[in-house]
Amino acid sequence: MAIRKVIIAGNWKMHKTSAETRSYIKELSAVLDGVNPDSEILAAPPFTSLAVAVEEAKGTRIGIAGQNLHWEDKGAFTGEISGPMLRELGCSHVIIGHSERRQYFGETDEKVNLKIAAAMNHSLIPIFCLGESLDERESGKTFDVVKRQLLGGIGDLRPLEPKNFVIAYEPVWAIGTGRTATPEQAQEVHAFLRKELSLLLGKDFANSVRILYGGSIKPDNASTLVSCEDIDGGLIGGASLKVQDFFGIIKEGI
Numbered sequence: 001m002a003i004r005k006v007i008i009a010g011n012w013k014m015h016k017t018s019a020e021t022r023s024y025i026k027e028l029s030a031v032l033d034g035v036n037p038d039s040e041i042l043a044a045p046p047f048t049s050l051a052v053a054v055e056e057a058k059g060t061r062i063g064i065a066g067q068n069l070h071w072e073d074k075g076a077f078t079g080e081i082s083g084p085m086l087r088e089l090g091c092s093h094v095i096i097g098h099s100e101r102r103q104y105f106g107e108t109d110e111k112v113n114l115k116i117a118a119a120m121n122h123s124l125i126p127i128f129c130l131g132e133s134l135d136e137r138e139s140g141k142t143f144d145v146v147k148r149q150l151l152g153g154i155g156d157l158r159p160l161e162p163k164n165f166v167i168a169y170e171p172v173w174a175i176g177t178g179r180t181a182t183p184e185q186a187q188e189v190h191a192f193l194r195k196e197l198s199l200l201l202g203k204d205f206a207n208s209v210r211i212l213y214g215g216s217i218k219p220d221n222a223s224t225l226v227s228c229e230d231i232d233g234g235l236i237g238g239a240s241l242k243v244q245d246f247f248g249i250i251k252e253g254i
C-alpha cells in the first residue's frame with residue numbers, strides 16, 4: 001500500500017434505479033468532503049443509471065464506471081453497450097471480466113482480452129477482474145487459474161500504462177458470501193500477480209499498477225486488507241449499496 005494511490009470502487013451490480021442513483025451520489029459526495037483527497041473513489045451503477053450518476057458526480061471526486069462493455073464499437077449486438085457509448089456518457093473506467101460475467105454470461109479469457117482492448121481504445125480504464133472458484137482453491141489450482149486469466153486477459157496488448165490499468169483479484173468463493181479472504185490469503189495472490197506482471201510487462205509496470213481486492217469487504221475488515229503491501233484498494237459489491245457502509249470502507253481503507 002501507500003506507494004500506490006488507493007482506489008475504493010463500488011460495483012452496484014443490478015441495483016438502483018436512476019432516482020436511487022441520484023440521491024446516493026448526492027449523499028456520498030456530501031460526506032466525502034474532508035476525506036483524504038489522495039484516494040480515488042469510483043461507483044459502477046447499472047447502464048440505465050450511468051447518465052444520472054455522471055451528472056450528479058460532476059465537480060465531485062467520484063468517478064463513474066461501467067460494469068461491462070462489448071468489444072465492437074457498434075453493430076447488431078442486441079442488448080449490448082460499447083466503449084464509445086460509455087465514454088460519451090462520461091465514464092472513466094469499466095469493469096471487465098467480473099466472475100458473474102464469466103459464470104452467467106459465458107465470458108472467456110479471450111472475450112475479456114477483446115473487451116480490455118476496446119476499453120483502452122476508447123480511453124476507458126479497465127478494471128480487469130480475475131479470481132479462482134472454491135473448487136479451484138481447494139484443489140490447489142489458485143495460482144494456475146489466476147495466471148491463466150491474467151495472461152489471457154492481457155494477451156498481446158502493448159503498451160500498457162500502469163496508471164491506466166487496474167486489476168481486481170476477486171476470489172469467487174468470497175463474493176457475496178460473507179467469507180472474506182484473510183489478509184494473508186489475499187496478499188499471497190496479489191504478490192503472485194505482481195510477480196507475474198513483472199515477468200510479463202516489466203518491474204516498473206508491476207510496481208505501479210493498482211491491484212484491488214474484492215469479496216465481502218465490509219467497514220470492519222477493509223483496513224486490514226488494504227494495509228497489506230500489495231493490496232491497493234477494494235472493489236466492493238453488497239457493502240457499496242448503502243452510503244454509510246461504503247463511506248465506512250472509504251474511511252477505513254485509506
Ligand code: 13P
Binds near residue numbers: 170175214215216217
Ligand atoms: P461483495 O462485496 O458483495 O462480496 O461483491 C464483491 C464483488 O463482486 C465486487 O465486484
